Amino acid sequence: MNALNNVLFIDDEKHIRLANKQTLELADLHVSCHDCAEDALPLLSTEWPGVVICDIRLPEMDGLAFLVRAQKIDPHLPVILITGHGDVSTAVQAMRDGAYDFIEKPYSAERLVKTVQRALEKRALTLENRSLRRELEAHSAPGPRIIGQTPAMEHLRATIGQVADTGADVLILGETGTGKELVARSLHEHSKRRTRNFVAVNCGAVSETMIESELFGHEAGAFTDARALRIGKFEYANGGTLLLDEIESMPLRVQIHLLRVLQERSVERLGSNELISLDLRIV
Structure with a gap:
């Protein structure tokens, strides 16, 4: 299983983006930051090798709307929501609706990194499973087959x-x-x-x-x-x-x-x- 290290971090506050980017990069993760959810959507696909961290409270498209759009692209893409104390019940409902996890503010660097690493492991397993399914379908398809593992x-x-x-x-x-x-x-x-x-x-x-x-x-x-x-x-x-x-x-x-x-x-x-x-x- 290949290790993944891509993270999309979405928050409208610059100092939060910079602080979390530094924390994740110190854990050897590759971080791309965005101040609005709309900018991140075109980067996603069913084969995107990473996870998303998104604040619930955002101008225009908020974190919950982003979650819905992201799940239409890939229902198994891990989306971690960042929530304030007053949004905990909303975040819990979002997990029932498909979010991977939520992190309540204020949170420690260790909590952030461990949550992201677990999400990346899940994403790696999902992508590997899809690859194996495609390979199985290819080998069970009728007619001549392309063989070899190089x-x-x-x-x-x-x-x-x-x-x-x-x-x-x-x-x-x-x-x-x-x-x-x-x-x-x-x-x-x-x-x-x-x-x-x-x-x-x-x-x-x-x-x-x-x-x-x-x-x-x-x-x-x-x-x-x-x-x-x-x-x-x-x-x-x-x-x-x-x-x-x-x-x-x-x-x-x-x-x-x-x-x-x-x-x-x-x-x-x-x-x-x-x-x-x-x-x-x-x-």
Whole structure:
């Protein structure tokens, strides 16, 4: 389990921020201070490696409102509330609502540091558990799997996990035999598109005369020997993932057509004037 040391400290009084920052830094913690809760929210995520300390009484967004917003980002993020004597009952209710703990003013440096260290241990366990769950899901997913425990392979799996559910197209670089198609399949299997088609096309294995028809499809009679309508790979992969392997061997004129498809997210079969909208990832 990796030790975490990140702390977000939120208080509108400068001298309190500076004093607590110094206390926590003496305990080898990395502290980022903010005078309002709104500034801290964009820093949070489900993978943020740290804990938050927030005063209950703040102008604009108070500590309780911040707790609600933070829990929407990550329900398991430890939030420690600082409270005055008159706010103890409010802080107790906040703990029932999901706060990790509360510290009543005035508090000792030892009390602050120990509470933060316990919260960091809990956060580390939460993040490690999530990582192990992702790894288990990856190993139990159907089809070829990416194996290996080296730092490079761990980084590759983490990158795939971060990119998989985005809408971004992906460029995979690598020598022949390094597993580019395996990475593309892993991206597909870990994305919300996993139930739709994964279509792989080796651009170097399709003849120059047939590659446009192969990729974009054609209508009956579009050219000699086009006796029936053909669905192209782009259309067949719609909703899923299309892998264009050996793309550097694609003829230049087809690359120009491909660029238009990538920009407009629509394809036109050869011999047709009708645009077909596309919703797919291209790798």
